[in-house]
Amino acid sequence: AQSVTQLDSQVPVFEEAPVELRCNYSSSVSVYLFWYVQYPNQGLQLLLKYLSGSTLVESINGFEAEFNKSQTSFHLRKPSVHISDTAEYFCAVSDRGATNKLIFGTGTLLAVQP
Amino acid sequence: ETGVTQTPRHLVMGMTNKKSLKCEQHLGHNAMYWYKQSAKKPLELMFVYSLEERVENNSVPSRFSPECPNSSHLFLHLHTLQPEDSALYLCASSPMGVLSGYTFGSGTRLTVV
Numbered sequence: 001a002q003s004v005t006q007l008d009s010q011v012p013v014f015e016e017a018p019v020e021l022r023c024n025y026s027s028s029v030s031v032y033l034f035w036y037v038q039y040p041n042q043g044l045q046l047l048l049k050y051l052s053g054s055t056l057v058e059s060i061n062g063f064e065a066e067f068n069k070s071q072t073s074f075h076l077r078k079p080s081v082h083i084s085d086t087a088e089y090f091c092a093v094s095d096r097g098a099t100n101k102l103i104f105g106t107g108t109l110l111a112v113q114p
Numbered sequence: 115e116t117g118v119t120q121t122p123r124h125l126v127m128g129m130t131n132k133k134s135l136k137c138e139q140h141l142g143h144n145a146m147y148w149y150k151q152s153a154k155k156p157l158e159l160m161f162v163y164s165l166e167e168r169v170e171n172n173s174v175p176s177r178f179s180p181e182c183p184n185s186s187h188l189f190l191h192l193h194t195l196q197p198e199d200s201a202l203y204l205c206a207s208s209p210m211g212v213l214s215g216y217t218f219g220s221g222t223r224l225t226v227v
Contacts, residue, residue, distance in 0.1 A: 009154070034215055043116065043204055043218030044157075051213055090157070101170065102216060104149075104157040 002027040002093045004105035012111045015083055021076040021108045023065075023091030033074040034092040034102065035065055044090060050074065061085075086112045117141045120205050120219035128227055129195060135222045137188040137205030143217070144210045146188040148180060151202040151221070163188060164210070195226045 003026045013019045025031065032051050036044040048059040055067040065076045074091060091105045118139045127133050137146065148160040162170035163182040177199075179191040188205055202223050206216035 004156070032213065036215075036218075041220070043118070043120075043206075043220045044216075045116070045218070046215040049213075049215055101159065101162060103159070106154065106156045 002031060002095060002103045004091050004093050004103055006091055006105035006108050008108045009106065010109040010111060012113060013081055015112055015114050016080050018079050019077065019081050019110065021089050021091075021110065023074045023076065023105060025072050025074065025091070025093045027072075027093060027095065029095050032094045033065075033067060034094070035059075035063070035074070035076050036090045036092060036104075038088040038090065038107070040087075047076075047089070081110070081112050083112050083114060085110060116217050116219065118205060118207055118217050118219035120203075120222050122222060123220065124223045124225075126225045126227060127192070127195065129197075131195075132191070132193040134192065135190040135203055135205075135224075137190075137207075137219055139186055139207040139217070141207060141217060142209075143207035144185055145208045146182060146185075147206045147208075147216065148188070148190055149204040149206065151204055157204070161190075192224075195224075197226050200224055200226045 005024045034049045035047040037047045038044045048057045050057050050067045058064045063078045088107045088109050090107045092102045094102050121136045145164045150158040159172050160174045161180045166182050177194050181189040202221045204221045205219045208216045
C-alpha cells in the first residue's frame with residue numbers, strides 16, 4: 001500500500017519570495033506522483049505529474065517538482081510566488097499497476113501575503 | 115467548468131433524511147470515483163467504478179450507497195447520516211489507467227444537522 005506525507009499544513013510566504021512544499025511518499029513498488037491544487041470553493045486540478053523519464057517536471061504556471069527516489073520525495077517549488085497562487089496543494093501517489101487509484105496527502109495551504 | 119459536474123453544490127440534511135448527490139461527465143472517461151474531503155484529513159477514497167462496475171469500496175458505512183447507471187453518471191445515495199459525515203464530497207473521473215490524472219468536479223458541501 002502507498003501513503004503520502006505532507007508535513008506542513010500551512011506555509012505562509014510573501015509575494016515574489018520562493019517557496020517549497022514538501023511531499024514524501026511510502027511505497028513498496030514503483031509509483032507515479034502528482035501534485036494537485038485546490039482553489040477556494042473548487043475541486044482539485046492537476047498541476048503536474050511524474051510518470052517516468054526526467055525527474056524534474058514543470059507546470060505551465062511556473063511550479064516545478066523533482067522526483068527523488070532515494071529520499072522518496074516529490075517536493076514542489078516555485079522561485080517567485082504570486083497572490084493568485086494562494087490555494088491548497090495536494091500531493092498524490094499511485095502504484096504502476098492497474099488499480100486506477102490515487103492516494104492523497106493531507107494538503108498544504110500556501111498563503112501568499114502582499 | 116472542468117467537464118465533471120456535481121449537483122447540488124450545497125446540501126443541508128437532517129439525520130433522518132434521504133438525499134442523493136449527482137455527478138456527470140462527458141469526457142469519455144471510463145472510471146469514476148467518490149472522495150470525501152474533511153478538514154485536516156487526507157482525501158478519503160470512498161468508491162471506485164471502472165466500466166460501470168464497482169471495483170473498490172473502502173469500508174464505507176452502508177448509509178452511503180453508490181450507483182453508476184452508465185459511464186457518464188455517478189450517484190451517491192445518502193440516508194440516516196451522522197453529523198460527522200458533514201464534509202465536501204468530490205467526484206472525479208479518469209480514462210482507464212491513472213497516467214493522465216483525475217478530473218475533479220467542484221464538489222458538494224454536505225452539512226448534516
